[in-house]
Amino acid sequence: MSSAAKDAAAAAERSPELTSRLGYLLKHAQLRLAELTAAALEPFGVNGRELAVLMVLAEGEPASQQEAARRLGIDRTSMVAFLDALEEKGLVERHPHAHDRRRNVVELTTAGRETMRAARRAGDEAERRFLAPLGRTAGAALKESLLALIESKG
Amino acid sequence: MSSAAKDAAAAAERSPELTSRLGYLLKHAQLRLAELTAAALEPFGVNGRELAVLMVLAEGEPASQQEAARRLGIDRTSMVAFLDALEEKGLVERHPHAHDRRRNVVELTTAGRETMRAARRAGDEAERRFLAPLGRTAGAALKESLLALIESKG
DNA sequence: GTTCAATCATCAGCGATACTGACAATCAGG
DNA sequence: CCTGATTGTCAGTATCGCTGATGATTGAAC
Numbered sequence: 495m496s497s498a499a500k501d502a503a504a505a506a507e508r509s510p511e512l513t514s515r516l517g518y519l520l521k522h523a524q525l526r527l528a529e530l531t532a533a534a535l536e537p538f539g540v541n542g543r544e545l546a547v548l549m550v551l552a553e554g555e556p557a558s559q560q561e562a563a564r565r566l567g568i569d570r571t572s573m574v575a576f577l578d579a580l581e582e583k584g585l586v587e588r589h590p591h592a593h594d595r596r597r598n599v600v601e602l603t604t605a606g607r608e609t610m611r612a613a614r615r616a617g618d619e620a621e622r623r624f625l626a627p628l629g630r631t632a633g634a635a636l637k638e639s640l641l642a643l644i645e646s647k648g
Numbered sequence: 649m650s651s652a653a654k655d656a657a658a659a660a661e662r663s664p665e666l667t668s669r670l671g672y673l674l675k676h677a678q679l680r681l682a683e684l685t686a687a688a689l690e691p692f693g694v695n696g697r698e699l700a701v702l703m704v705l706a707e708g709e710p711a712s713q714q715e716a717a718r719r720l721g722i723d724r725t726s727m728v729a730f731l732d733a734l735e736e737k738g739l740v741e742r743h744p745h746a747h748d749r750r751r752n753v754v755e756l757t758t759a760g761r762e763t764m765r766a767a768r769r770a771g772d773e774a775e776r777r778f779l780a781p782l783g784r785t786a787g788a789a790l791k792e793s794l795l796a797l798i799e800s801k802g
Numbered sequence: 803g804t805t806c807a808a809t810c811a812t813c814a815g816c817g818a819t820a821c822t823g824a825c826a827a828t829c830a831g832g
Numbered sequence: 833c834c835t836g837a838t839t840g841t842c843a844g845t846a847t848c849g850c851t852g853a854t855g856a857t858t859g860a861a862c
Contacts, residue, residue: 495729509704509719515686516775517696519794520678522721526669542671543819550663560839565663567676572820574841596828596839621670627800628793636793639786640673644680646781688850697848714810728812742803750857 521632527624534620538613539583545617546574548610551602558597585609606641681778688774692767693737698773701730702764705740705756712751713742739763 502556512518515624540548550556550565557565563573577600580586585606591597625633666672694702700720712717717727732755734740734746739760745751756764779787 507718508721509707511703511707512720513795513798514791515700515771516779516791516794517678519680519701519791519798520674522798523794524671524674524678527674531671539686545667546666546672549665553663554663558839564661566666567662569821571822571842572839594829594839598840617669617800624797625670627796632789632793635786636790637668637670639668639671639782639790640670640677642781643778644667644673644676712810723850724810725812725851745810748810748858752811 506590519647527621530620530624534616535613536611538609538616540580540585540609540613543586543606544576544580545610545613547573547580548585549614552607552610556599556601558591559600560597563626580606600628678794681775684774684778685771688770692763692770694739694763694767696771697740698730698734698768699764701727701734701754702739702760703768705754706761706764710754711745713754714751716754717784729758 500565528542535541535545547562547565550562553565559573559577560570563570566573576585577586577588581588585603587601587603589601625636626637657738669787682696689695689699703721704710704716707719710719713727713731717724720727723730727782731740731742735742739757741755741757742752743755779790782790
């Protein structure tokens with residue numbers, strides 16, 4: 495992991511042509527943030543993806559696995575593995591749906607709710623630290639711009 | 649591929665908690681750009697990574713594969729596969745180093761130079777289209793912010 | 803000169819990510 | 833009932849980028 499130091503040390507010799515390309519910038523910004531986030535979440539025993547699952551589950555009524563996957567923007571088959579892991583950690587529970595036995599209703603356990611809240615605080619803090627060099631305004635502008643890009647057109 | 653339409657259709661139902669997190673924004677911005685870039689480069693028979701390799705090689709002849717990898721910020725072992733593919737397409741050539749037979753000097757062929765120029769124009773155009781919704785100023789600000797984030801601290 | 807650590811390119815293998823396709827169970831409509 | 837769609841699951845696949853080992857070569861110490 496901690497390739498942050500190595501990356502930074504090597505970054506000096508990177509081709510400037512390259513570092514001006516948006517693809518490179520997005521990729522490496524994501525990598526750096528992922529490193530920070532991973533370190534911040536490590537004490538809570540969940541990774542960034544699992545935290546996202548917990549957040550989605552906490553957000554509305556208990557949902558089927560498929561609906562949760564839709565809200566997360568991931569595949570239904572990927573959700574299976576996430577829930578397997580989270581269930582094994584005692585953070586979520588699968589219950590059969592009352593009126594549709596095909597479905598699993600997925601709920602956070604008490605431990606799941608607590609872990610979610612704590613991990614989320616840590617994740618937000620990591621994001622804040624990551625954005626700190628930009629200052630408040632530029633940081634917010636960055637997020638707005640990214641959101642606009644994602645939601646534009648089709 | 650072309651999951652762009654599907655993504656956009658599904659994006660409406662995404663959790664707002666989620667879409668406000670920087671990790672999500674960076675990841676999906678990168679995905680969308682990658683799709684556009686892949687489509688733009690497809691006529692030239694190279695993908696985004698191969699174009700990046702070509703650009704680094706064009707920038708100055710690296711004295712070894714390892715040096716090229718360093719300038720690209722990738723692993724030396726990954727460079728082997730990239731050069732295998734590019735060599736097979738006739739875009740680069742490996743020559744033994746004059747004074748150190750451990751090294752390969754990697755050169756662009758004429759076809760490689762032409763492909764690089766054309767693919768690069770197409771890639772830049774894709775980036776421009778991707779950034780278009782933001783307008784000139786915000787687009788430039790986005791890139792500056794990302795660069796600042798990547799280069800900050802260690 | 804010989805020996806030895808370091809460097810280079812290469813290859814096999816692994817781990818993470820995220821998909822497709824197939825499957826059985828279940829539901830809803832006619 | 834039948835049929836077609838939906839749900840959760842699993843196996844298989846593809847991509848990406850790494851680690852570790854190997855063999856060739858180099859440079860330097862002795």
